[in-house]
Amino acid sequence: MRQLPGLDALFLHLETPEMPMHVGALHLFELPAGFRGHWVNALRKHLKARLPYAGALRRRLAELPLNFSNPIWEPAEPDLRVHVLQHQLGPDADLPELHAQVAALHCQLLPRDRPLWRFHVFEGLAPAANGRKRVALYTQLHHAAVDGQAAVALAQVLLDLTPQPRELPALPPRGKRSAAHGEVDLLRSALTLQARQWFELARSLPGKAGTLSSLAGSAAGDWLGQTAKGVWARLKGEKAPRSHGMLNLAPRTRFNVPVTATRSFASLSLPLMPLQAARKALGASLNDAVLWLCSTALREFLKAEGELPRKPLIAAVPVSMRESGDTRANNQVTMSALSLGTHIADPAKRFKHIQAASGSMKAGLGSLKSLMPLDFPSIGLPWLLPLAAKAWGGVAEKVPPLVNLVISNVPGPGVPLYLAGARMLSNAPASIVVHGIALNITVQTYEKHLEVGLIACGEALPDIDALATQMAAAVEQFIELAAES
Structure with a gap:
C-alpha cells in the first residue's frame, strides 16, 4: 500500500468543477510519408508496449474507509479505448480550432475511478508545408500524479529519438501481487503512517523553527534597510527606491478573481536560438529572458486595455526541489514570488529589475526548500480542504x-522526438488556474523552439490571443535590447 504524500494529495482535495487539477500539453505531430489509416490506432499499440515502464499510467486511487486520510494508489490497467480518444476536426483545421478544443477539454474533470490520465487525438488538420499529414495530441495528467519534471520523465519513457520505436530493456520479474487489503488493514496502515509523520514533523520542528527565524530576521532586516533608504531619499528630495523583495502585495488585476468552469488557451512556438544569443549578450539566464518576455507582454496588453497598475505585477514561480536523476512520479516543487517590474516603461531598466528580483529569489531558495515538506499528516484533510477550496x-x-x-519554466529536450512513428513538431504546455490566480503561463524548450502555453479562466481573459500576440512581439524587442546593450 502506498498512500499519497501530502503535497500530491493537495491537488486532489482542492479540486472542484471550477478548478480541475490536471496538467498537460498540446502537441503537433507530422506523420511519416505514406502513412495510411488512423494514427490513434498506432498510438494505442505503442502505449500498450510502453505501459509496463510507465507506472504513473497504471494506477488509480482507492479511498480509505470514511475518507479520513489521503487515498492510496492501487495497480490498475487502463483501457486504452477509454483513455485514448479520437476527435475529427473540420477540413484543414489549424491552431485556432485546436486551442478551442483544448480550452473546452481542459475544463473536464478526470474520472477518479480510473487511472488519472487521458489522451485526445485530433485528425483533420491542414497538412504540413511539405505536404505530409499532421495530427494533434492533447494530453491530460492529474497533478496529483506528476509535477513538471515527473511529466518530463514520463515523456522519456513514451517518446523515441527516431521514427522507429526503440527496444526497452527487459523489466525484472514482477513479484506476486499482494492480496487486496481489507478495511482493518488499511486503517491500521494509515494510522501507523500518520503516527510516523507526526513524529518526523515534531523531530524536524526545531531545525525548521531556526531557519524560519533566520528568514524572518533577514526579511525584517531587508524591510528596515529599505525603509531607512526611503526616509533618507525623501529627506534629500529624491524618489524612494522600490523594493525587489516579496513583502509587497500584488496589485489587483482582472486575473485576481474566482475562476469559473471555462478556459481560454493559446500556444506559441518562439525561436530559441535568437533568444539564447540575446540573453548571453545581456549576461542573463534563459529564465530571466522568459520573465522579461512575460513582463513585456503583460505590460503592453494591460496598457492597451487601460488596466496597467501603477504597482508591478507579481508572479508565482514554481521551483523544483527534485534531485538530479530522481524520476519518481510525484510532486517535488515549491513556490516563490517575483516582481515583474511592469511599472517600469524603459525595457532595459525593467530587465535589470527582473534580474535583481530573480537573484533575490534564488538567494533565498536554499532555506525555503528546507521548510517545505513533501509529506505531512493528513487526518481530516479530505473533509476540510474541499470546504476550504469552496470558501x-x-x-x-x-x-x-x-x-x-x-x-513556470520547464527545461525540455534539444533534439527532435517521435511518438508511435510520428515526429513531434511542437509541445505547448497547458497547466492549472485557481481561484484568485486566473492566468498561467508555462514554457518549455523543445528542439530549436521555446514552446509557450497560456491558459486562463475564460471569463477573466477571453482575449488570451491578444496576450499571446504581445508575447510574440516581445521577442523582437528583446533581441533589440541585447543589440543596444
Missing part, C-alpha cells in the same frame, strides 16, 4: 492578492 472561491476577489499569475 476561498467566495472570498478570492475580496482578499488582497499576493500574486497575479503563475509563470
Whole structure:
C-alpha cells in the first residue's frame, strides 16, 4: 500500500468543477510519408508496449474507509479505448480550432475511478508545408500524479529519438501481487503512517523553527534597510527606491478573481536560438529572458486595455526541489514570488529589475526548500480542504492578492522526438488556474523552439490571443535590447 504524500494529495482535495487539477500539453505531430489509416490506432499499440515502464499510467486511487486520510494508489490497467480518444476536426483545421478544443477539454474533470490520465487525438488538420499529414495530441495528467519534471520523465519513457520505436530493456520479474487489503488493514496502515509523520514533523520542528527565524530576521532586516533608504531619499528630495523583495502585495488585476468552469488557451512556438544569443549578450539566464518576455507582454496588453497598475505585477514561480536523476512520479516543487517590474516603461531598466528580483529569489531558495515538506499528516484533510477550496472561491476577489499569475519554466529536450512513428513538431504546455490566480503561463524548450502555453479562466481573459500576440512581439524587442546593450 502506498498512500499519497501530502503535497500530491493537495491537488486532489482542492479540486472542484471550477478548478480541475490536471496538467498537460498540446502537441503537433507530422506523420511519416505514406502513412495510411488512423494514427490513434498506432498510438494505442505503442502505449500498450510502453505501459509496463510507465507506472504513473497504471494506477488509480482507492479511498480509505470514511475518507479520513489521503487515498492510496492501487495497480490498475487502463483501457486504452477509454483513455485514448479520437476527435475529427473540420477540413484543414489549424491552431485556432485546436486551442478551442483544448480550452473546452481542459475544463473536464478526470474520472477518479480510473487511472488519472487521458489522451485526445485530433485528425483533420491542414497538412504540413511539405505536404505530409499532421495530427494533434492533447494530453491530460492529474497533478496529483506528476509535477513538471515527473511529466518530463514520463515523456522519456513514451517518446523515441527516431521514427522507429526503440527496444526497452527487459523489466525484472514482477513479484506476486499482494492480496487486496481489507478495511482493518488499511486503517491500521494509515494510522501507523500518520503516527510516523507526526513524529518526523515534531523531530524536524526545531531545525525548521531556526531557519524560519533566520528568514524572518533577514526579511525584517531587508524591510528596515529599505525603509531607512526611503526616509533618507525623501529627506534629500529624491524618489524612494522600490523594493525587489516579496513583502509587497500584488496589485489587483482582472486575473485576481474566482475562476469559473471555462478556459481560454493559446500556444506559441518562439525561436530559441535568437533568444539564447540575446540573453548571453545581456549576461542573463534563459529564465530571466522568459520573465522579461512575460513582463513585456503583460505590460503592453494591460496598457492597451487601460488596466496597467501603477504597482508591478507579481508572479508565482514554481521551483523544483527534485534531485538530479530522481524520476519518481510525484510532486517535488515549491513556490516563490517575483516582481515583474511592469511599472517600469524603459525595457532595459525593467530587465535589470527582473534580474535583481530573480537573484533575490534564488538567494533565498536554499532555506525555503528546507521548510517545505513533501509529506505531512493528513487526518481530516479530505473533509476540510474541499470546504476550504469552496470558501476561498467566495472570498478570492475580496482578499488582497499576493500574486497575479503563475509563470513556470520547464527545461525540455534539444533534439527532435517521435511518438508511435510520428515526429513531434511542437509541445505547448497547458497547466492549472485557481481561484484568485486566473492566468498561467508555462514554457518549455523543445528542439530549436521555446514552446509557450497560456491558459486562463475564460471569463477573466477571453482575449488570451491578444496576450499571446504581445508575447510574440516581445521577442523582437528583446533581441533589440541585447543589440543596444
